[in-house]
Amino acid sequence: MTDPYKVLGISSSASDEEVKKAYRDLARKYHPDHYQNDPLSDLAEEKMKEITAAYDQIMDMRRGSKANSGNSSPGQSQFSDIRRMINNNRITEAEELLDGVPQASRDAEWYFLKGSVFYTRGWLDEAYRHFNQAVQMNPNNQEYRMALQQMSWQRAHGTNPGSMPAGGMYCSPCNFCTSMVCADCCCQCMGGRGCC
Amino acid sequence: MFGYIRPFQPELRIKEYEAYKSVYCGLCKELGRQYGIFARFTLSYDFTFLAILSMAVQKDPPEFGKIRCLINPLKKCSACHKDGITDRIAAQAMITLYYKCQDQLSDENFALRLPVRVALPFFRHCWRKARQKDEEYDRSVSDMVQAQQFVESQKAGPDPAAEPTARYLSLTCEALSNDPSQKRVLSRFGYLLGRYVYLSDALDDLEKDEKKNRFNPFLQSHSVCELKSLSYSPAVESLYSTIAELEKAFALLKLNDWQPILENIIYFGLKQSLQNILHKKEKNA
Numbered sequence: 001m002t003d004p005y006k007v008l009g010i011s012s013s014a015s016d017e018e019v020k021k022a023y024r025d026l027a028r029k030y031h032p033d034h035y036q037n038d039p040l041s042d043l044a045e046e047k048m049k050e051i052t053a054a055y056d057q058i059m060d061m062r063r064g065s066k067a068n069s070g071n072s073s074p075g076q077s078q079f080s081d082i083r084r085m086i087n088n089n090r091i092t093e094a095e096e097l098l099d100g101v102p103q104a105s106r107d108a109e110w111y112f113l114k115g116s117v118f119y120t121r122g123w124l125d126e127a128y129r130h131f132n133q134a135v136q137m138n139p140n141n142q143e144y145r146m147a148l149q150q151m152s153w154q155r156a157h158g159t160n161p162g163s164m165p166a167g168g169m170y171c172s173p174c175n176f177c178t179s180m181v182c183a184d185c186c187c188q189c190m191g192g193r194g195c196c
Numbered sequence: 197m198f199g200y201i202r203p204f205q206p207e208l209r210i211k212e213y214e215a216y217k218s219v220y221c222g223l224c225k226e227l228g229r230q231y232g233i234f235a236r237f238t239l240s241y242d243f244t245f246l247a248i249l250s251m252a253v254q255k256d257p258p259e260f261g262k263i264r265c266l267i268n269p270l271k272k273c274s275a276c277h278k279d280g281i282t283d284r285i286a287a288q289a290m291i292t293l294y295y296k297c298q299d300q301l302s303d304e305n306f307a308l309r310l311p312v313r314v315a316l317p318f319f320r321h322c323w324r325k326a327r328q329k330d331e332e333y334d335r336s337v338s339d340m341v342q343a344q345q346f347v348e349s350q351k352a353g354p355d356p357a358a359e360p361t362a363r364y365l366s367l368t369c370e371a372l373s374n375d376p377s378q379k380r381v382l383s384r385f386g387y388l389l390g391r392y393v394y395l396s397d398a399l400d401d402l403e404k405d406e407k408k409n410r411f412n413p414f415l416q417s418h419s420v421c422e423l424k425s426l427s428y429s430p431a432v433e434s435l436y437s438t439i440a441e442l443e444k445a446f447a448l449l450k451l452n453d454w455q456p457i458l459e460n461i462i463y464f465g466l467k468q469s470l471q472n473i474l475h476k477k478e479k480n481a
Contacts, residue, residue, distance in 0.1 A: 029447055038441075040381055043448045122362060122387045123355035124437045154440030155433035158467050 004054035016062065023055040028162040037147060039089055039120045079109055086116050108138035112147065119147075128155065200396045201389070202241040203457060204464035212457045214274065218260060219251075220244045222275040225263050226286040231322040234315075236266060238293050242393070245461060246368070247285040251278055252454035253373045253382070258282075287326035288333050288368070294323035295337050333368065340364035348411040354434055357413035358394040365390030378450060385445040392438045392466060399431040400473045403480075424481070428474065439466050 005012045008022040030051065035044040085094040095117045101110055115130030131148040138144060153161060203216055223244060227235040251258055258278035265273050276282075297319050300312050327334045343360035350356070369386025370379050398405075398413050405412035406420045414423060414431050423430065439462075446462045 034444060038444060040384055040445060040448055043377055043381060044444075047448065118355070122384070122391055122441070123359075124391075124441065125353070125434050126355050128437065151437055154437040156436065158436035158439045158470075159463070160440050160443060 002050075002054075004057040007050055007054035008058070019055065019058055023051065025162075026051045033146065034150070034160050036143075036150065037086075037116045037119050079113055082113055086113060086120065089120070091117055091120050108134045108141065108144060111137065112141075112144050115147065124151070127151065198393060198397050198400075199240045199242060200393055200466070200469040201245040201461060202465050202469060203460045204468045207460055207464050208457070212460065215276070215454070216244070216248070216457055218274040218276040219247050221263060221265065221273050222258075222277045222282055223247055223286055223289070224266070225275050226277070226282045227289065228266070230283065230286055231290055231325065232318075233266070234318060235290060235322055239289060243285050243289040243292075245458075246288070247281060248454050248457055249369065250281045250285065250372050251276075252451040252458055253378065253449065254278075254281070254452070257453070284330055287329035290319070290322045290326040291330070291334050291337055294319045294326075295341055299341065332371065336364050336367045351411070351416055352413060353416050354395060354398070354413040354431075357398070357411075358391040361394035362387045362390035365393070375450075381445055381448045385442065385449065388438055388442040388445060392435060392442060395431065395435050395438065396469060396473060399428065399435070399470075400476075402428075402431075403477075424477075428477070432470070432474070435470055439470075442466070 005014070008019065008026060010018055010022045014022070027048065030044050030048045032041065032045060032048065035041040038044065079098075082094050082097050085091075085097070094113070098110065098114050098117065111130045112134035115127045115134060118124075118130060119127035128148075128151045131144060131151060134141070134144040135148045150160075203212075205213065208216065220239070224236050224239050227239060256278075258276050258281070260274050260276050262272045263275045265271055297312050297316055301309055301316070340360045340363065343363070347357050347360060366383050366387035369389070370383040373379050373382055395413075401410075402412060402414060402420050402423065404410075406415055418426070418430065443462060446458070451458060
């Protein structure tokens with residue numbers, strides 16, 4: 001069993017507030033939203049689980065036991081088999097199938113999936129273009145909007161919301177603001193646990 | 197590679213700066229020992245970074261020793277050495293240099309070609325020796341050169357044009373670990389790093405490439421003038437998204453004590469290099 005304090009990068013004498021802060025910082029860094037469509041998302045998820053387990057363990061040790069669990073929502077679409085392939089990193093096959101779809105039946109989902117293929121391969125400009133197209137064709141889809149939002153943020157800032165090296169010594173007033181905004185996001189996404 | 201992967205010094209702690217320098221000195225010494233004194237002057241930041249990354253994914257720490265510096269022989273400096281890494285990175289640096297010189301011979305005009313032509317037999321000699329140490333690397337560089345010529349002949353945009361360099365660094369980084377999940381992370385990390393290097397170089401060379409009518413991925417859809425009026429945003433945004441993705445892959449690497457230096461390079465150094473390129477353009481304008 002690994003030391004939960006080591007996982008969070010803090011000493012065992014850290015105060016509850018410090019534990020919470022360390023957890024919040026790391027959760028922000030490895031949050032599934034950052035790694036949406038990312039070919040390494042499974043590793044990020046593992047890391048996230050490890051962090052959450054460590055945090056839970058510490059909190060359990062400190063205040064008796066308390067249970068909690070996360071949730072995720074599965075998606076449905078007409079290209080669901082292609083979507084599954086992309087999720088399993090079978091990119092070449094997925095791309096072949098996508099390219100075989102005639103121009104007339106290329107809907108928002110098609111552009112989103114094609115964008116995901118580009119994204120997985122690291123062709124970030126094309127990915128951005130395709131996500132953009134998907135959102136234009138179906139502005140109400142939350143998933144498309146999130147993917148586009150993430151890339152737009154990256155293209156404007158050259159970083160990910162709230163991601164900075166651990167230790168806090170690189171904090172500037174500006175980072176502080178974005179951190180607060182992101183902490184707020186985390187609060188909402190994760191049902192308010194660990195925050196507020 | 198071109199020297200864009202470097203630390204942002206103001207944010208380095210002194211011990212990190214010393215450690216970084218000692219890797220640089222260790223590599224310089226190794227180049228001198230294996231390939232002669234001239235090879236020492238060819239060392240770039242990029243290979244120092246690769247050496248640190250190699251050490252960072254390993255379990256055993258490297259050795260530190262004192263050597264005399266060639267530039268200032270009166271001063272002793274610390275040099276970091278690790279068997280299997282320092283010699284391999286030195287070989288990789290020489291292999292890359294040789295291919296880069298060949299590339300320049302076909303690119304530059306006569307006056308610029310001359311010194312390269314004079315030095316080429318020496319580099320070829322080093323290359324022959326270095327190639328035996330890391331044949332796999334030699335193959336990935338020569339594949340890159342070929343693939344690069346192809347995408348240039350296709351007048352490709354930024355994504356496909358960056359692919360050869362990205363793929364080459366992806367293979368190089370992937371080879372640094374034996375752990376399957378770390379290999380996956382290193383592969384994407386290397387890909388994005390290669391993409392960053394290639395696109396930075398393309399942005400840096402915009403004006404030169406337009407003047408000499410050479411291939412540049414950003415000039416396929418805009419002219420230099422148009423890009424300038426857009427504050428180079430197509431290139432900057434592409435590089436920014438590359439850096440952001442790079443940070444995400446980096447966060448998943450399992451690293452040892454070298455992590456803070458690498459963090460400095462990834463989180464600050466890369467963006468600083470981009471700012472330097474843009475400042476240079478502003479100054480020349």
